[in-house]
Amino acid sequence: MSDEVSKVSLTVNAREVTADVEDRTLLVHFLRDVANLTATNIGCETTSCGACTVLLDGESVKSCTVLALQADGREVTTLEGLAGAEGEMSPVQKAFHENHGLQCGYCTPGFVMAITSLLRENPSPTEAEVRAGLEGNICRCTGYHNIVKAALAASSASSASATSAEAAQ
Amino acid sequence: MIPAPFTYRRASSVEEALELAAELGEDAKFLAGGHSLLPMMKLRFAVPAYLIDLGRVTELSYIRDEGTYVAIGALTRHHDVNTSPVLGTDVPLLAHAAGQVGDPQIRHRGTIGGSVAHADAASDLPAVLLALDATFIIRGPEGASRPVPATEFFKSIFETALEPGELLTEIQVPKPARPGAWSFQKFTKRAIDWAIVGVAVQLSPGGAAVALINMGLTPLRAAAVESALASGAPVADAAALAAAGTNAGSDIHASAQFREHLARVLVRRALEEARAGR
Numbered sequence: 001m002s003d004e005v006s007k008v009s010l011t012v013n014a015r016e017v018t019a020d021v022e023d024r025t026l027l028v029h030f031l032r033d034v035a036n037l038t039a040t041n042i043g044c045e046t047t048s049c050g051a052c053t054v055l056l057d058g059e060s061v062k063s064c065t066v067l068a069l070q071a072d073g074r075e076v077t078t079l080e081g082l083a084g085a086e087g088e089m090s091p092v093q094k095a096f097h098e099n100h101g102l103q104c105g106y107c108t109p110g111f112v113m114a115i116t117s118l119l120r121e122n123p124s125p126t127e128a129e130v131r132a133g134l135e136g137n138i139c140r141c142t143g144y145h146n147i148v149k150a151a152l153a154a155s156s157a158s159s160a161s162a163t164s165a166e167a168a169q
Numbered sequence: 170m171i172p173a174p175f176t177y178r179r180a181s182s183v184e185e186a187l188e189l190a191a192e193l194g195e196d197a198k199f200l201a202g203g204h205s206l207l208p209m210m211k212l213r214f215a216v217p218a219y220l221i222d223l224g225r226v227t228e229l230s231y232i233r234d235e236g237t238y239v240a241i242g243a244l245t246r247h248h249d250v251n252t253s254p255v256l257g258t259d260v261p262l263l264a265h266a267a268g269q270v271g272d273p274q275i276r277h278r279g280t281i282g283g284s285v286a287h288a289d290a291a292s293d294l295p296a297v298l299l300a301l302d303a304t305f306i307i308r309g310p311e312g313a314s315r316p317v318p319a320t321e322f323f324k325s326i327f328e329t330a331l332e333p334g335e336l337l338t339e340i341q342v343p344k345p346a347r348p349g350a351w352s353f354q355k356f357t358k359r360a361i362d363w364a365i366v367g368v369a370v371q372l373s374p375g376g377a378a379v380a381l382i383n384m385g386l387t388p389l390r391a392a393a394v395e396s397a398l399a400s401g402a403p404v405a406d407a408a409a410l411a412a413a414g415t416n417a418g419s420d421i422h423a424s425a426q427f428r429e430h431l432a433r434v435l436v437r438r439a440l441e442e443a444r445a446g447r
Contacts, residue, residue, distance in 0.1 A: 022174065023175060023220075024172045045211065046208060047208055062275070065204055065208065065278070066203065067203065067207070067220075067222075070224050114274065117277075135360035136361060
């Protein structure tokens with residue numbers, strides 16, 4: 001047994017990133033150290049805290065518990081990949097900004113990615129569904145109240161009710 | 170925290186996976202979603218020399234209605250079991266329980282076959298499949314399949330009927346006659362924790378199947394509860410027997426005595442909920 005090295009090629013935020021890395025390299029280390037995308041944080045390293053959440057082929061995963069080789073050939077989206085071409089924030093990012101959905105900010109990239117995935121699967125979640133959908137993310141500032149508010153504000157239920165309120169005026 | 174060095178190999182078919190396992194021998198482990206194995210490797214509880222990644226073996230990711238039973242490919246993810254229309258209608262206990270495993274991120278990666286083959290007595294799905302009288306289909310190095318009933322599959326903690334070089338390929342779940350008469354109870358301290366104790370109940374016209382999570386080295390059927398119900402005992406009396414024949418451990422989360430108490434309480438709640446139906 002040696003420190004085996006293999007070629008890994010990912011599409012990260014629509015950019016091809018290829019490198020030879022040790023077989024045991026975790027996706028989070030590939031993103032931070034090889035792709036130089038450091039928004040994705042390393043928290044617990046035990047699949048508990050969700051700070052390292054990214055999208056793999058559009059779905060939330062904890063990148064500390066995925067080998068870079070498992071993601072080879074696939075599409076990864078990190079927090080850096082959410083904003084539009086002109087730097088305009090994604091709906092979830094905007095909702096975090098408007099609802100003060102962060103305190104120290106360490107867990108924030110993971111929460112934003114988890115909520116982005118949640119809203120793709122369930123565009124109009126109830127508050128209970130948001131809370132259940134965020135079971136995999138921990139905010140050690142305990143700022144959950146505004147995080148849940150932000151998720152609800154970013155949901156299509158919220159934009160639909162805003163639209164109907166505007167229409168009623 | 171990263172795993173010790175290993176050599177990564179990727180299989181693209183069942184055949185290739187079995188060939189690699191035969192070639193690499195007992196120093197190799199199959200890697201499915203990796204959400205049990207990789208954490209154990211980080212902690213050096215598992216130090217395989219080779220990982221055989223099954224992630225591209227797409228032929229093992231399916232949920233098929235086979236009339237009297239549902240066939241689930243071993244690499245079907247918890248998320249897909251949870252959201253399957255077929256399972257939601259015909260085996261709602263399993264669809265629901267798959268949605269209680271870990272958290273959404275874990276369910277996007279973890280697989281039903283990985284959970285079964287890993288055989289942690291604290292895992293949800295092994296006990297649920299035991300309550301549902303599932304059958305596990307195992308492929309050997311020669312390519313032949315053998316079915317193993319759930320009652321004979323789980324041997325001890327992390328130990329199953331799988332022999333070296335064998336691969337779990339399919340889980341067959343008979344459709345319950347009364348699909349809505351089920352309950353799944355899980356007691357945890359935090360949302361994503363493993364069950365301190367859990368209970369899966371599926372009622373049928375012939376009786377009740379009651380399975381326990383984390384009350385011994387394997388998932389267990391609460392045989393004393395089942396036979397008391399079969400002989401007409403009221404739910405409260407039957408549930409009082411929930412800890413009979415179990416072998417709960419004591420650890421940082423709970424004493425054996427507290428686990429036995431939880432088993433009695435959760436079995437009673439589960440039976441009441443299953444009887445009320447959905």
